[in-house]
Amino acid sequence: xxxxxxxxxxxxxxxxxxxxxxxxxxxxxxxxxxxxxxxxxxxxxxxxxxxxxxxxxxxxxxxxxxxxxxxxxxxxxxxxxxxxxxxxxxxxxxxxxxxxxxxxxxxxxxxxxxxxxxxxxxxxxxxxxxxxxxxxxxxxxxxxxxxxxxxxxxxxxxxxxxxxxxxxxxxxxxxxxxxxxxxxxxxxxxxxxxxxxxxxxxxxxxxxxxxxxxxxxxxxxxxxxxxxxxxxxxxxxxxxxxxxxxxxxxxxxxxxxxxxxxxxxxxxxxxxxx
Amino acid sequence: xxxxxxxxxxxxxxxxxxxxxxxxxxxxxxxxxxxxxxxxxxxxxxxxxxxxxxxxxxxxxxxxxxxxxxxxxxxxxxxxxxxxxxxxxxxxxxxxxxxxxxxxxxxxxxxxxxxxxxxxxxxxxxxxxxxxxxxxxxxxxxxxxxxxxxxxxxxxxxxxxxxxxxxxxxxxxxxxxxxxxxxxxxxxxxxxxxxxxxxxxxxxxxxxxxxxxxxxxxxxxxxxxxxxxxxxxxxxxxxxxxxxxxxxxxxxxxxxxxxxxxxxxxxxxxxxxxxxxxxxxxxxxxxxxxxxxxxxxxxxxxxxxxxxxxxxxxxxxxxxxxxxxxxxxxxxxxxxxxxxxxxxxxxxxxxxxxxxxxxxxxxx
Numbered sequence: 001x002x003x004x005x006x007x008x009x010x011x012x013x014x015x016x017x018x019x020x021x022x023x024x025x026x027x028x029x030x031x032x033x034x035x036x037x038x039x040x041x042x043x044x045x046x047x048x049x050x051x052x053x054x055x056x057x058x059x060x061x062x063x064x065x066x067x068x069x070x071x072x073x074x075x076x077x078x079x080x081x082x083x084x085x086x087x088x089x090x091x092x093x094x095x096x097x098x099x100x101x102x103x104x105x106x107x108x109x110x111x112x113x114x115x116x117x118x119x120x121x122x123x124x125x126x127x128x129x130x131x132x133x134x135x136x137x138x139x140x141x142x143x144x145x146x147x148x149x150x151x152x153x154x155x156x157x158x159x160x161x162x163x164x165x166x167x168x169x170x171x172x173x174x175x176x177x178x179x180x181x182x183x184x185x186x187x188x189x190x191x192x193x194x195x196x197x198x199x200x201x202x203x204x205x206x207x208x209x210x211x212x213x214x215x216x217x218x219x220x221x222x223x224x225x226x227x228x229x230x231x232x233x234x235x236x237x238x239x240x241x242x243x244x245x246x247x248x249x250x251x252x253x254x255x256x257x258x259x260x261x262x263x264x265x266x267x268x269x270x271x272x273x274x
Numbered sequence: 275x276x277x278x279x280x281x282x283x284x285x286x287x288x289x290x291x292x293x294x295x296x297x298x299x300x301x302x303x304x305x306x307x308x309x310x311x312x313x314x315x316x317x318x319x320x321x322x323x324x325x326x327x328x329x330x331x332x333x334x335x336x337x338x339x340x341x342x343x344x345x346x347x348x349x350x351x352x353x354x355x356x357x358x359x360x361x362x363x364x365x366x367x368x369x370x371x372x373x374x375x376x377x378x379x380x381x382x383x384x385x386x387x388x389x390x391x392x393x394x395x396x397x398x399x400x401x402x403x404x405x406x407x408x409x410x411x412x413x414x415x416x417x418x419x420x421x422x423x424x425x426x427x428x429x430x431x432x433x434x435x436x437x438x439x440x441x442x443x444x445x446x447x448x449x450x451x452x453x454x455x456x457x458x459x460x461x462x463x464x465x466x467x468x469x470x471x472x473x474x475x476x477x478x479x480x481x482x483x484x485x486x487x488x489x490x491x492x493x494x495x496x497x498x499x500x501x502x503x504x505x506x507x508x509x510x511x512x513x514x515x516x517x518x519x520x521x522x523x524x525x526x527x528x529x530x531x532x533x534x535x536x537x538x539x540x541x542x543x544x545x546x547x548x549x550x551x552x553x554x555x556x557x558x559x560x561x562x563x564x565x566x567x568x569x570x571x572x573x574x575x576x577x578x579x580x581x582x583x584x585x586x587x588x589x590x591x592x593x594x595x596x597x598x599x600x601x602x603x604x605x606x607x608x609x610x611x612x613x614x615x616x617x618x619x620x621x622x623x624x625x626x627x628x629x630x631x632x633x634x635x636x637x638x
Contacts, residue, residue, distance in 0.1 A: 168361050171357055171363075176375050176378035
């Protein structure tokens with residue numbers, strides 16, 4: 001290798017690193033600023049903050065408007081996540097492993113919430129819920145968010161089912177395992193990473209959801225995203241940054257959890273060992 | 275023959291308009307090693323899957339020890355299956371994999387341990403119980419799959435191209451090991467393969483599949499020496515096929531007009547005068563000699579010129595142009611009649627009429 005050749009290579013390497021660093025700054029800087037402001041001692045949104053304090057976090061947990069909406073979000077997210085995961089996993093299993101007619105149509109319908117504009121879904125759900133008297137109720141939110149998050153569970157579980165050779169199931173059957181035992185001893189452990197990542201996705205999507213929540217929320221029952229939106233419309237104080245930081249931490253936790261699971265991955269002795 | 279342990283009666287399976295298995299009937303004796311041999315798409319694997327219960331027959335019946343299998347789901351059939359790519363559960367250790375069928379049968383824990391250890395020892399993997407399948411070589415995984423399918427002592431073991439993914443050397447070694455296990459344990463085995471050599475060396479009997487049917491079933495030597503159809507003659511080993519018309523049928527032999535050559539051959543069964551047939555002759559059953567050799571009374575003889583020579587180590591392979599057809603002749607090196615021939619040599623080629631078989635081509 002010639003010297004000039006090596007120089008060119010070093011130059012390209014430097015450029016690549018520089019571009020990467022710039023991109024990371026571009027992506028991360030806004031979040032860093034939000035986190036910093038959330039610890040601001042000022043009474044309104046300014047940057048840089050004049051000093052640091054935990055007053056906005058204190059406000060979140062003492063102001064009933066903020067606290068109730070945080071509680072409402074948790075009340076919605078957990079049942080939504082579980083419901084979407086159970087239904088989505090069952091649907092994915094059916095779609096991947098059986099020969100039911102109209103499989104394509106069912107898949108299309110399940111995936112529709114990703115494709116159809118959210119505003120259309122929101123208006124439709126609002127209309128139906130008005131007849132059923134579900135607007136502004138916890139069960140209404142759980143149902144609506146389950147519909148919205150289902151496609152994410154179905155697609156992650158379908159993807160992991162496609163990685164699992166159907167012959168494992170056939171082998172288990174010939175070895176004397178009934179279909180139910182085949183599911184919980186063979187299929188479930190193998191697709192567990194996919195199921196968990198579907199669950200986390202569903203929870204993030206639900207926690208983050210605004211448009212549908214705006215339509216079906218009520219002044220007395222609203223998740224934290226709706227409260228944030230209302231707050232931004234009115235008096236803007238660093239409490240919004242504190243909520244933003246909490247949402248950010250939740251997403252970060254999910255991302256890390258996902259990465260850890262991926263590492264554990266299919267084919268590990270993690271499960272199936274008694 | 276002792277009572278059949280497995281019986282298939284006119285079993286059929288079609289997918290939409292495609293017929294995969296078109297009326298297979300076969301009986302299997304206890305302790306027998308039967309191969310299903312055929313090209314891919316000939317219905318052998320589908321037949322195996324119907325016995326295992328993974329595919330339901332469109333019609334026909336299957337009996338195991340006299341009990342009808344059709345109403346039983348695969349997990350109630352108690353038949354061992356070794357899959358092509360082993361299908362070892364990737365999230366369980368080797369020992370857990372082998373213990374699985376025993377756990378399904380609610381065998382007590384300490385007995386499971388003993389039987390797993392015994393099965394591992396049997397396939398030469400005594401020290402490997404705690405490994406994961408992904409940490410083992412193909413040959414080792416194959417042994418684990420075998421141990422898992424045998425550990426619950428099924429009355430019947432099905433093997434679907436179990437050595438397909440292994441290299442030639444390992445394959446030959448595994449063939450011997452499977453054969454030994456079969457002999458020592460007295461297991462009844464159905465072995466699916468598309469490798470005719472594998473079928474010939476391992477089997478008690480071979481069923482040759484073609485187009486969803488069994489074209490011929492019999493001892494390996496019968497299949498090899500006395501094929502019943504053109505397909506069987508052609509699929510198993512190398513064969514010379516002379517097309518012709520039957521002039522005369524008598525005493526189990528036929529006289530055939532093979533486009534200028536007058537040939538005599540064994541009647542493979544139901545061949546009648548005037549029929550269009552093929553005369554099948556194995557290359558190693560022919561004898562090459564100088565052009566003026568006089569044929570014996572019980573021999574066919576053709577003359578021609580050498581058009582190709584191939585050295586095979588233990589033998590020479592010659593391609594002889596005789597009239598319009600090419601005939602392959604394999605001559606052992608070191609036999610007393612050993613003479614070498616070169617391209618262009620005029621030769622004559624003889625074979626005993628009992629070594630030639632007249633066969634139909636049912637697919638024509």
